[in-house]
Amino acid sequence: MTNAENVLFIAVMVIYLITMLLYFFFVIFKKTPLAKAAGGFQAAGLLIHTAALVLRGIAAGRLPMTNQYEFATCFAWGLCLVSLIFIVKFRFPVLGAFSAPVTFLIIGYAAMQSREIHELMPALQSNWLGVHVSTAVISYGSFGVSFVLSLIYLFREKAKEGGFWDTHIPAREKLDLISYRSVCLGLLFLTLTILTGAIWAERAWGSYWSWDPKETWSLVTWLIYAVYLHLRLRRNWKGKLAAIFAVAGFVCVIFTYIGVNTFLPGVHSYK
């Protein structure tokens, strides 16, 4: 890890922390300039984060997406990017108050991983790696957004009239819709991730699908979100049940990412 990258990485952590606090203050005090400032910090953090990733890519001579540290920092980057897009597109700064802590947690997880740069084993030297992992980053980021929105939805449902959640958080109908839109983005990119992964596996290992734990869990995640889409099509299933599935989907995402490498051996663990 180069010195410049290290400095940028720490700067990113600090900026994400400030972003998170600003969003909290915005939700509590309901002052729009706070939301604007938070958005500004988030965008700045994202830029610096991008620079840190580029620097690492240059130092390694490849895309910085191959080990647990690199993927974690990319994951945080993806979540930050997608949440910023959704905040701007749907004019929905409250989302920041919930996505920023998750981003901060993930970058914190990244900080705990080894940051050494290793040479790649032959199977990983493929152009498909870049496409496969970039699509996963966007997909995971989008599911992260839908996860926080669904949590807000579930809390909102329990909110007392006139209470904090009722007065500070937008209506459930809107939460549901934005959550749906982020699942759509996530599912589209997860499908791309699985497809590119399958094409790559066919070339590298001779089999496009071998029920490796990581493959299996990405399929589980895909199925859960497919169920989510169908649940939303029915009036009596829409809303709460769908939100529960969106939360479960993200738990699967996290398990696919961290749990599989930790608990289940397979080709993706590269031990």
Add this chain to the structure above:
Amino acid sequence: MAALKKIWRFLSSMQFAVILLVILAAACAGGSFIPQGLTLQEYASAYSERTASLIVALGLDDVFHCWWFIVLSVFLCGNLILCNLIRLPGLIKRTKRSGGKVILGEPTAAAEGVADPNQFFERFGITPKEEKDEDGRAVLYGDRHRAGIWGAWVCHLGVLLLILGFGLGQMTHREYTVYGVTGESLPVGDTGLVMTIDDFRVKLREDDTVSQYTAELTLTDTAKGLTESGTAEVNRPAELLGYRCYQNSTGWAAAVTVTKSGSFLQEEVLCAGEFLPVLDLPELVVLFNAFYPDYVLTDEGPATASGSIRNPGYLYSLYYLDPATEEEHMLGMNVLLSGEQITVDDYVITFSEPQNYTLIQIKKDRFTWLALLGGLIVLCGLVLALYLKPMRLSALREEDGTWTVKGECRKSAPIFREQFEKISGVTLPREQDSVLEQEKETER
């Protein structure tokens, strides 16, 4: 009859689809936790006897190929076929539907007393067409993203093709493994083909990590007199005689030489893990356990300090097979360094010429393209279903000269309504209807 109809309705319903998808997801999750393909004894030592027999009885030792997993997948396919067949006529009807009456059911949003309906059409990017209704009143109408209504249908079709391609591939694919060192010709299973390893190279980086494995291969079909050569590297399989040949893995091999009373008896190249019975004393067996190119002895046992051959160490074990009892007795296990030899009575065994062997996988799956096509169709279906939001607008000129504008956009109702309100300046009532139920009403 009524019961049969009920069952039929259930089998083609979305509820059944949801149940199937949830069970399949749960089965996949379970299959990833229980180690697959072990024997009853291995399960018994990992869990308890009872759990082990339960795992085997329920097929949990091979979840992804067991009968109930296949039955579930077949049900899913049936469910998808029914769903797509049932919905096809309605979709065709909706696609063809045109004219001023494009909005049949309850609209997503509506505004009355509008002076200029064109601003709605402009805002939603729809070019209006004009016609007169039965009463001679002017009607403006138009729609956008109509293809979006086909999204789910296309996606379901893709899933079907994907499962079909995967299933057919599983049933018909051929897969063989050969391994050996440069110069060896090896039979490929029962195919009658012969794989020759013309060359095998391991490219190391400066830090001794491997950058690429390269195998030069020739596949020969003696019966048909065909032969084809090519290079297989990791991530770049060779395509030979219609088979895909993958450079799968590698390991160490070495020549084992046996002499008896000073004269040559036999020599054979063994890959690590292979054994050699001594020619005229088959009860004596040498097992070549492992090779350390740069041998060092660490606290954890023998290891290698680098990937290059600097101080070759051969880990071997020696067995005596009792011909009467068929029991094996280990005579010894040790690491042999270069220049050292094993001596047993008149026999002297030496190891030399360490080299990498290669493991090549030879495969044929004639349905990969179908699965890939299915995957791509799923992707297209998802884009259509999730990103093309079909919307329709119609405006009717009332007798007082104002217009009544109606809009329909089931996929993104709240946002559509917000935009509608912005143009009309009137807040609409918030009803929350699901896409499917509104659509059904529209069909009626």
